[in-house]
Amino acid sequence: MKQSLQLYVAANWTVVIVYVLATIANAIGVLFRKDRAERIGYWAAGLGLALHTVVIAIWWAEVGHGPYMAPTEVLSSDAWMIMACYFVFLRLYPRVSASSLIAFPSAFLLLALSMFYNPGIRTLPATFRSIWLVIHIGLYKISLATLVIAFAFSIFYLLKKRNDSGWLQRLPAIETLDIYSYRFAGFGFIFWTIGMLAGSIWAYQAWGRFWGWDPTETWSLITCLMFGAYLHLRRFFQWNGTRAAWFFIACFFIALLSLFGMATLSSSIHSEYFK
């Protein structure tokens, strides 16, 4: 068991290194208009993602449960989902390509951070054996990945608005950056909401109550309402551009607080996996 844990840690560090190389190549490609470097970045990221998938799958078989019981597993699967969603969205909407400048570093930082959380094997409590739990967690991870892309577009919008020169000129038009940020925030909102609802279905099946007002639940609902307010402001109050970008960035940090902050700071069923 100790040997497999050492292998797991070594394999994860290997993936981190591949992701870092992908980030460097991609950044050189995007920032200095080096198409070859950008392509190498994508290939390296793809290779990293493939390796990462294998590591997660083997560890899943080893510990007997999905990657959501220990902080190491949670952060690693978040990193995996960011990379996987990036490639899926890149296929659907080619203009999201530049968001790799935020998505790739987010992935390697999360994965590297996961290695400092005392990797080990956790037992899956009996109440965690539910398909609704898997849906609940999976949707939050997809939501995080889409919010990272929306965050990238908000940042790009603010940078391009301030100074549209150099590498920023290679980005899509400023209106497109704004609309992409809006759309991906919408994706994030809907996945977040459905994830929250799936969680309440699971809680109802497991404990007979669908809402318990624990700190993570409460903050998750606050986040959902804040994204709801953001979408309302954009749709009905014609909020766009700079103030919408700043508002989204604030919502994004609230989402991070809900996902990671409350799990670390509070004590509840949701924080158990982060202890």
Place this chain on the structure above:
Amino acid sequence: MQGDLLQQSMSGIKKHITARRVSLGFILFVAGMMLLSTIIPQEMDTAPAQLNAWRQGHGGILWLIDFAHLQRVYAQPWFAIAILGAAISLGVSAWDQFAVAGKRLHGTGIVSADEIASNVSRQQVGGIAKLHRYQPIAVKSEGHLKFVKSPWGYYGNGLLHIGMVLAVSASLYVALTGRQGSLVLVEGETSGNMLSWTHSEQGLIANPLEMPGSVRLDKVTVQFDGKNQPSLVSSDISIIKPANKIDRITSTINTITKYQGMRVYHAAQYGDAFTLEFVDANGTQHLEKIPIQQPAGLTKAGYGDFDLNWSPYILSAKYVPDADHKSMTSNNPLLTLRLLDGEREMARVNLVRNSTSVLGPYQVRLLNVEKWSKLIFVDVSGMPLVFAGFAVIMLGGLIHYLSPPRELIAIRHSDDCYRVYWKAPSFSAFFVEERYELATALTGC
């Protein structure tokens, strides 16, 4: 005259209820209250000692907290009224959105559309529209053709709001009328009367939940898989009704058991209960039964702290499932007891079945080990509506964000020649390629 007045005042009320600022105000108010509840500790989820400590440290604002009942935010009528207000506002605005969606779908749609081709024949427009999966929509204007891709997309936002109304209203009903009680029992133990719950709660307008009889825990079964993870946890219980009529049911984790209109849940709390005999310096015997949570693995421990009413000390206990670390079901657990005087450890001892040792001023013997579990009895109606609301939210959200409508509009300007316009009412930047493909495919007459 009176009818006109009534109509005027109704539309005035509707205008105010559906005002965007009102909807947004309700959302932000509810979010603000939740935020407040995370800053001010709430009675329902904070231990009394912690609550008192917090109150002592915030003497200056206690008058406001007590006046507005801010330590019981979720049980306040004004919080329920705010949620009800949000639900009404969303409901009326959803109704309007459906009407608007119908108008948009069947309107000419020419406003803000981009011209992408001119002099195109009717046949060609129809063919290209079909090829790109744009469906023909009937419009009343003469000489207008309209094709829409994902026409259901117009209704996504309305559905999203209807789902929220349904879920919020049903949740409010559940919160007001739901009731539940939980029992923590050791094998062989019988609960007291029909209201003697270990813990119970009910909505603002509900009576406490009553059992039809007393409850006896007959047997707890815990099975483990090859990785020592619990694969099955169940409890056999007997409900003893008046005249000694007994109903037997089995409650299992992740499986809901129905009994006389109630739903019975097996909680995640279960494990071993240790019967201990203490003998103090005066020779007085004290029997204690301490239930401790099942450990999560062979080398992991379950923990519990117990306040003994006959001793000035706290008894802190932990156990591992097998003294030899070989099996989760060995029936030979190793119990470690510590006697604490505040933070200071006074004494510590390890015990297995039938062993005796000295723990500080006491002699202690482990007499027996039995299983215990926690069972939850729930009487609630309205949940199907809550989940129906969830389903509608999911449907509406997915339709709105993943499948927005796109319109292809053709307006005849001579015999069989049309000018063609395209628009995506929302997120048009995402469909630039689609617009380009259509514009390229539509050549002249």
